Amino acid sequence: MFQRLSINMPNSQIHNMTLVELKKALNEKNLSSREITETLLSRINDFDDSVNSFITMTSDQAIKEAMEADKKIANGDQTNLTGLPFAHKDLFCTEGTLTTCGSKMLHNFIPPYDATVVKKLKNAGVIMLGKTNMDEFAMGSSNETSYYGSVGNPWDLKLSPGGSSGGSAAAVAARLVPAATGTDTGGSIRQPAALTGITGIKPTYGRVSRYGMIAFASSLDQGGVFARSCEDAALILGEMAGLDELDSTSSAEKVPNYLESINHPIKGLKIGLVKQHFEEGLDEENKKNLLSAIDTLKSQGAEVIEIDLPNIGLSVPTYYVVASAECSSNLSRYDGVRFGHRTENYENLEEFYSKTRGEGFGAEVKRRIMTGTYVLSAGYYDAYYLKAQKVRQLISQDFKNAFEKVDVIAGPTTPSPAFELGAKMDDPIEMYLNDIFTIGANLGGFPAMSIPCGFVNNLPVGLQLVGKHFGEESLFQCGHQFQQLTDWHKQTPDQFK
């Protein structure tokens, strides 16, 4: 049925193609969805033992769906993403498919429904190849807290890909899948995107529905996407975003056509550079890359203005109070009764709960639950939780003041490139400080993106762009224009070429 022009489009190149290129090849019938799906599944089979980016594969279902997609394309019935390969972070509920959230607690959880994001992308036509590895309940910055093993960074498998969406980032960077979902509570999309050399966007709080996204910290969590270019990320976000009656915090704000806005020139766009970003903690080489990236944007007529975020230094401690408090409340649902892990040995109800939770949660999750319980407990609530929510207001206001002068804030995504697996596991504070540049956007609910902007010691680093509320268009525009002039996003780790 399919005419395959294998001379023009050898299967050996499928893994290097972007979503936009794959979509074109499908619509022009140069490739079939089945070929794409089988090629990538076999690549995952060959490579993922070393990367460990997937927890569950959905191969049979994927091939079946790909064949249906091919029929649709042949009949001209395709939708926007018909037949395109994709992966979901194992935090999004997928009907009938194991969803672990990286935890032993959910080692047996098969959701009876799809998350809204999953459903929307399915309706748009994507083929899910599997569910990706992640830090347990998205709590971590290195993907080492996963019950299903740590993930290797495709640039050097001894290094961490970052976290918590480390599996999605590593899978995209290793060319196992062209795009995947992630979630970002304090940097969990942007930090792994930076450390693996790919593009990742966390939209405005409320832009994407959280229904069926397993909750960590509800006022900070936001779903987003990893891809190898801003153009691909724009294609996917356009399908993910929008009002959802099932999530009362999702926004009714109209979803613009991101693919159209990426082509607008950035002449006259005002870009803010944060004074505090250059004061401490930033690796020298990283700084050089950042300034060179800014020069590239300037060469296109963007105007650079220094801005001040006086309270940004308190963003990490603020986050660890708010996020831990919300986590201790959200994770109280895991009681062993209705779903998930259930202890086998108990005398009474109290013991049943305590043992179930003691056995089901890993060390980092336990620490966060206990931190949250502490800051919410009688006598400490005002000093910690209430105080943190007030400081959060100040930090958010700093951003709003800055956005009166600029359209986009640019800066580093991480202080340094990828670190060794195990290097920071003994010191929670050192691990938490990895998110020093990313947390501000979550506290204020602002959209933020990381795009590759160079290398330090042969490892990729990212440029972070933060936008106004619902200003995703400016981020895509800025990022896409940058990617027209640079090829950092096209670099591939040697062993995955």
Add this chain to the structure above:
Amino acid sequence: MSINKDEIKYLSLLSRMDIDKNEIKDIEEKLTKIIDFVDQLQTISTDNIEPMAHPLNQSQRLRIDEVTETNDRENIQKNAQQIEKGMYLVPKVID
């Protein structure tokens, strides 16, 4: 501020989460570090600042109170480890 062993045990009780005896020392050290770290928040004045409740300062959207879901008990209970006659089984609560 340091967190002692008794406080760890109390937090373990409040959060209904068993802590292994061998884990206590490690949790004590790490939790103390975390609390010391977040104590930085006390260095800034927040007089007359409203605590932030929502990133976009939006109020809760409400909907009409009508039934939108049908009873899907059987499907939902597939995830429970122990059920009987459509009920979830838990240890005896009342004597």
